[in-house]
Amino acid sequence: MQLYAPTSSGPKRKSFRAPPLASLEGMRIGILENGKLNAEEMLREVGALFVERHGCTIRPIYSKSNASAPAPSNTLVKAAQDVDFLITGLGD
Amino acid sequence: MALASPRIHEVPDDLLTAIDYCYEQGWTDGLPVVPPVVGRVDAMLARQSRPSETVIATHPATGLELSLHAAAVNSVMAGCLPEHFPVVVAAFEAMNKPDFNFHGSTASTGGSAPLLIVSGAYADEIGMNSDVNLFGPGNRANATIGRAVRLILRNVFQMIPGISDKSTQGNPGKYSFCIAERARGNPWPMLCETQGYAKGVSSVTAYAGGGFCNVENHGGNTPEQVLGSVADAMANYGCITLGQSVVILAPEHMRIVAGTGWTREDAQNFLFTHAKRSVEGMKNVGKYRDREYDTQHGGEAHALAEQGFVHRGLSPEDILITMGGGDAGGHSCFIPSWSRGRGSILQHSPIGM
Numbered sequence: 001m002q003l004y005a006p007t008s009s010g011p012k013r014k015s016f017r018a019p020p021l022a023s024l025e026g027m028r029i030g031i032l033e034n035g036k037l038n039a040e041e042m043l044r045e046v047g048a049l050f051v052e053r054h055g056c057t058i059r060p061i062y063s064k065s066n067a068s069a070p071a072p073s074n075t076l077v078k079a080a081q082d083v084d085f086l087i088t089g090l091g092d
Numbered sequence: 093m094a095l096a097s098p099r100i101h102e103v104p105d106d107l108l109t110a111i112d113y114c115y116e117q118g119w120t121d122g123l124p125v126v127p128p129v130v131g132r133v134d135a136m137l138a139r140q141s142r143p144s145e146t147v148i149a150t151h152p153a154t155g156l157e158l159s160l161h162a163a164a165v166n167s168v169m170a171g172c173l174p175e176h177f178p179v180v181v182a183a184f185e186a187m188n189k190p191d192f193n194f195h196g197s198t199a200s201t202g203g204s205a206p207l208l209i210v211s212g213a214y215a216d217e218i219g220m221n222s223d224v225n226l227f228g229p230g231n232r233a234n235a236t237i238g239r240a241v242r243l244i245l246r247n248v249f250q251m252i253p254g255i256s257d258k259s260t261q262g263n264p265g266k267y268s269f270c271i272a273e274r275a276r277g278n279p280w281p282m283l284c285e286t287q288g289y290a291k292g293v294s295s296v297t298a299y300a301g302g303g304f305c306n307v308e309n310h311g312g313n314t315p316e317q318v319l320g321s322v323a324d325a326m327a328n329y330g331c332i333t334l335g336q337s338v339v340i341l342a343p344e345h346m347r348i349v350a351g352t353g354w355t356r357e358d359a360q361n362f363l364f365t366h367a368k369r370s371v372e373g374m375k376n377v378g379k380y381r382d383r384e385y386d387t388q389h390g391g392e393a394h395a396l397a398e399q400g401f402v403h404r405g406l407s408p409e410d411i412l413i414t415m416g417g418g419d420a421g422g423h424s425c426f427i428p429s430w431s432r433g434r435g436s437i438l439q440h441s442p443i444g445m
Contacts, residue, residue: 002101003101005101007250009097068195068199069193
């Protein structure tokens with residue numbers, strides 16, 4: 001008996017990790033807030049720790065209007081130009 | 093993007109062994125599946141005029157693609173007949189629209205399930221149930237079309253419980269959540285008409301449903317009494333968000349509402365007006381957010397949005413109302429949206445177009 005596999009036969013999207021930063025000292029931080037309850041508050045606290053410990057600077061906060069959808073590509077393109085690393089996370 | 097040839101698994105020529113093999117591969121929803129033998133899949137695809145490699149949906153986060161072929165394989169496994177397949181295809185064409193956000197609504201702790209509402213003559217042609225035991229078991233088309241959607245989410249899009257599907261509790265609709273809109277005795281225009289499709293074209297509406305809330309009212313005999321109980325269910329503290337709503341009125345309730353001349357729009361306006369909670373009450377349960385209140389009462393606020401209250405949805409049009417179920421019984425239902433409020437907006441597509 002021959003069965004078809006029920007999985008996708010399309011190619012998987014290739015993804016890769018960005019190379020690690022050599023140092024955090026003086027880096028520009030981006031914050032991507034996802035609109036969930038307390039997300040911005042939590043991320044600001046995390047960002048403040050980087051400022052305090054590594055002399056980082058925080059750029060304007062980027063926001064997503066939909067927590068569960070990928071960030072719009074223009075948001076990510078702009079962030080990539082403006083910051084050295086980006087932090088994001090859930091707050092609820 | 094070009095798709096590779098579908099992979100074939102050789103298994104011993106024994107049906108029970110093949111069923112066990114499907115379990116071993118992790119291809120099931122926990123129930124036995126029909127082994128997707130080549131001949132059955134080909135028969136399913138024969139209903140489609142497009143090539144089998146046609147991509148009908150793409151996962152917005154992973155890029156995984158759903159071809160007609162993969163949809164047919166999973167539809168066979170779910171127990172669909174070939175005539176059910178166009179509904180499965182149309183369902184994913186609706187869910188593939190960006191505002192449905194099928195990644196978020198199927199991955200979230202909120203545990204929603206895609207509710208499918210089939211509207212128009214095609215539902216009768218394939219023997220769907222719009223009547224007694226509407227959401228319950230017993231009808232092959234309803235059960236297997238909804239199940240095919242779940243199997244595709246699992247097998248093609250890899251929404252695996254505990255891994256990529258993080259539902260805290262899920263809901264029973266995640267096995268199958270598919271109904272037909274009842275045409276018999278329905279005093280209001282069918283959904284497919286209001287959606288703007290040409291006469292004779294049926295549609296499927298996909299909605300990220302967060303569960304099922306029975307609305308019992310055997311004593312009310314005015315539209316205000318019946319819909320008042322529906323509005324109360326819609327505004328319960330556990331469910332209220334800015335999200336959309338689906339309300340399926342039982343025929344008994346519909347006779348009371350429409351029998352006095354109320355239109356669908358009248359009912360939508362009534363429900364939006366009354367499905368609300370005070371700001372103070374929302375604060376008392378810890379669910380009040382300035383941002384959401386401002387969204388509802390800002391510059392584009394609907395005229396029926398009352399200051400000092402949080403309504404369910406942003407406007408009366410956010411409430412889909414139609415009729416379904418058996419003739420006897422004062423049991424309607426409210427189906428809340430996925431908990432993320434505006435995170436998923438219901439979508440529809442024509443069937444077989």
